[in-house]
Amino acid sequence: MSNNGQDTILKVENLTKHFPIQKGFLKREIGRVRAVDDVSLDIREGETLGLVGESGCGKTTLGRCILRAIEPTSGRILFYRSNGEEVDVAKADKETVRHLRRDMQLVFQDPYSSLNPRMTVKDLIGEPLVVNRICTGREMEKRVAELIRQVGLRPEYMDRYPHAFSGGQRQRIAIARSIALNPRFVVCDEPVSALDVSIQAQIINLLLDLQKVFELTYLFVAHDLSVVRHITDRVAVMYVGQVAEVAHTDDLFRKPLHPYTEALFKAVPKTDPDMRSGKMALAGEVPDPANPPSGCYFHPRCPYATEICRKQSPELRDVGNGRRVRCHHAEKLDLSGIEVTDVALSPELSASQPSTEGTSV
Amino acid sequence: MRLRRNGKQIPLQHAQRNVPDNMPDNRLLDIRDLEVQFDDPEGTVYAVNGVDLALDNRRVMGVVGESGCGKSVMSRAVMNILDTKGQIVSGQVLFRSQQLGWLDLATLPEDGPQIRRIRGKEIAMIFQEPLAALSPVHKVGNQVMEMIRLHEDVTKQEARNRTIQLLGQVGIPDPQKRVDQYTYELSGGMRQRVMVAMAIACRPQLLIADEPTTALDVTIQAQILKLIRDLNEEFGMAVMIISHDLGVIAELADDVAVMYLGNVVERGTVRDVLKNPKHPYTHALMRSIPRAEVDRGQRLASIPGTVPDAHRIPSGCPFHPRCTSFIPGLCDSVVPQAHEVETGHRAACHLYSENVQQYRQDQRVVSER
Numbered sequence: 001m002s003n004n005g006q007d008t009i010l011k012v013e014n015l016t017k018h019f020p021i022q023k024g025f026l027k028r029e030i031g032r033v034r035a036v037d038d039v040s041l042d043i044r045e046g047e048t049l050g051l052v053g054e055s056g057c058g059k060t061t062l063g064r065c066i067l068r069a070i071e072p073t074s075g076r077i078l079f080y081r082s083n084g085e086e087v088d089v090a091k092a093d094k095e096t097v098r099h100l101r102r103d104m105q106l107v108f109q110d111p112y113s114s115l116n117p118r119m120t121v122k123d124l125i126g127e128p129l130v131v132n133r134i135c136t137g138r139e140m141e142k143r144v145a146e147l148i149r150q151v152g153l154r155p156e157y158m159d160r161y162p163h164a165f166s167g168g169q170r171q172r173i174a175i176a177r178s179i180a181l182n183p184r185f186v187v188c189d190e191p192v193s194a195l196d197v198s199i200q201a202q203i204i205n206l207l208l209d210l211q212k213v214f215e216l217t218y219l220f221v222a223h224d225l226s227v228v229r230h231i232t233d234r235v236a237v238m239y240v241g242q243v244a245e246v247a248h249t250d251d252l253f254r255k256p257l258h259p260y261t262e263a264l265f266k267a268v269p270k271t272d273p274d275m276r277s278g279k280m281a282l283a284g285e286v287p288d289p290a291n292p293p294s295g296c297y298f299h300p301r302c303p304y305a306t307e308i309c310r311k312q313s314p315e316l317r318d319v320g321n322g323r324r325v326r327c328h329h330a331e332k333l334d335l336s337g338i339e340v341t342d343v344a345l346s347p348e349l350s351a352s353q354p355s356t357e358g359t360s361v
Numbered sequence: 362m363r364l365r366r367n368g369k370q371i372p373l374q375h376a377q378r379n380v381p382d383n384m385p386d387n388r389l390l391d392i393r394d395l396e397v398q399f400d401d402p403e404g405t406v407y408a409v410n411g412v413d414l415a416l417d418n419r420r421v422m423g424v425v426g427e428s429g430c431g432k433s434v435m436s437r438a439v440m441n442i443l444d445t446k447g448q449i450v451s452g453q454v455l456f457r458s459q460q461l462g463w464l465d466l467a468t469l470p471e472d473g474p475q476i477r478r479i480r481g482k483e484i485a486m487i488f489q490e491p492l493a494a495l496s497p498v499h500k501v502g503n504q505v506m507e508m509i510r511l512h513e514d515v516t517k518q519e520a521r522n523r524t525i526q527l528l529g530q531v532g533i534p535d536p537q538k539r540v541d542q543y544t545y546e547l548s549g550g551m552r553q554r555v556m557v558a559m560a561i562a563c564r565p566q567l568l569i570a571d572e573p574t575t576a577l578d579v580t581i582q583a584q585i586l587k588l589i590r591d592l593n594e595e596f597g598m599a600v601m602i603i604s605h606d607l608g609v610i611a612e613l614a615d616d617v618a619v620m621y622l623g624n625v626v627e628r629g630t631v632r633d634v635l636k637n638p639k640h641p642y643t644h645a646l647m648r649s650i651p652r653a654e655v656d657r658g659q660r661l662a663s664i665p666g667t668v669p670d671a672h673r674i675p676s677g678c679p680f681h682p683r684c685t686s687f688i689p690g691l692c693d694s695v696v697p698q699a700h701e702v703e704t705g706h707r708a709a710c711h712l713y714s715e716n717v718q719q720y721r722q723d724q725r726v727v728s729e730r
Contacts, residue, residue: 054578054579054580054581055578166667166668168667169667196427196428196605196668197427197605197607197646197649197650198427198645198646198649198663198664198668199663199667200649201649201650201651201661201662201663201664202663202664204651204661205660205661205663208658208659208660209660223578223579225579226650226651226652227651229651229657230651230655230657230658230661231651231657231658232657233657233658249657250657263580264579264580266583267579267580267582267583268579268608269582269583269586269606269608269609269611269612270608270611270612271607271608271611271635271647271650272611272635272636273611273612273614273631273632273635273636274632274636275611276611276612282580282583282584283584285548285550285551285581286578
């Protein structure tokens, strides 16, 4: 991007999404769930921004608002087209949104429910091409075959239905469908959470390969921190609809600045049995986003909370080095990240295993 | 091969007869050569194919594997709560009951009086989805009380007091109030705590936890894992935890069994198996997890292909079509035995058999000719 001085592809400003809670025959509004609460983020061209948090923190809603799959309540979503034009996705009309969808795509979590079981693979992957009047017939078939090859499947399978494929293969089909229109920006909503460990690695490799080939920008929504650490350049941690912390991935994992990030890291089970500790798990549960606590939303569970945390809601402030954090005490706290400990795997087996593997199935 | 109990009542003596005399003193559960099969429209599903596993008192055994490896079916066979279609085709599930002594649970009729005295009382189970396992139309307290009153001769009031005490013990705040609530009023973590309270109500000797934290968030998962570990340490309750997550297993287990396509491919202490995996499958599984030593954005080592269909188990070693140490002519024809690679650490792989070197040499001679 040259127009705005940086290479920002997407800028989210003060985005808010409230779901009304209705009651009774007249659907009287008795409250609001603040699913996304004043979120500002920017995503740079070619990077992978991770979005992590526990269920109900608003990460999926945020991803869908950005694509206008859900109407945001307020705020701006500025998308920069390849010709430099700035479009506010939040306010764009239907026609503009339809055009924007070529540039912005979504990969869902569950490949069992995201693919129509009555459509063949050819129709599934070709549908976006036909709908957007890019190509039909033989030409479409040729393009679909190419896409199928790009995601590591065999074009011969084109006429089969999704039920003939395993979970990992289905996710490949879903990915082929979302890259069919050559998008620049893809929201991946928990793309590997429903898959087995050995298949997860295949899909992560595929996403990394496609990013290189097509120069994609990813918003990677996930709760698995080891996957996020591996695939993302920067990470935004969300808690009860708000961004708690944004930082470069390495910085964040080495030294988090928000107590919630530290608590998340502590809670992740380590695969090294020697890392097991009698540590105290974070007490309590995520508050109800319809009725969040006063002050800092995290204060009832935070071991470092003081008087000010109970009274005053902290701002998401810049603390230098490209990091932003929503905590009153960020500078004073010395929080611990995830230590680098790795299992040294036996050399004789490692030697017999190639370090990487093709995307073929 | 057919089911050996077609609804007929088999006398208890039968279940007690086949127990070997030389059982170690602290052994609680001994699964021997267990085979479980299902029939579905496409044919027979070979879910568990000759599993040998032993669990001692006070130990935590982790069973890890990908979906479809038979880990859940195996645990259900122990409780004798297989689906009507599932059948224990052969093998033994030997359990040391406090009331009845050594028993082969696999031979007991699944709705008979003996197994019902053991289920819930001596072996309890918690499931992945507490919302599906708990009744939505009964108060949670009543569901826990039912368990207590089924197995013990206590008054309603005593059972209720015990329930409140149990709910407090598993970390449910304000148990006097929660005891009269329904499942929809509780969060996912709280529901799983109710499941745990129900499971430990009769102080079982063995708790089977089938993916107990898979539906929960990490911070809540950490709380539940800590709860299970505390129960193991405080009451000496043995635990069999089933999970696909190597992290969960590493956090909780003393011993680990790795399953693939209905077989235990590797077992040993948690440290031996996870820090020094010997079976190529375990090794590949550990390598496919993103780790700090693999640079960010680099390709991960992954296991090629997918888990084969359990209708058609590959010949020889079930892992051979995906294995990078595959030896043609051996791995695809001979089922590997479990070899003891170090004390108490076994791997079912031809790489550790004595004649593999000899075999390779023979192959070389053949190919040179």
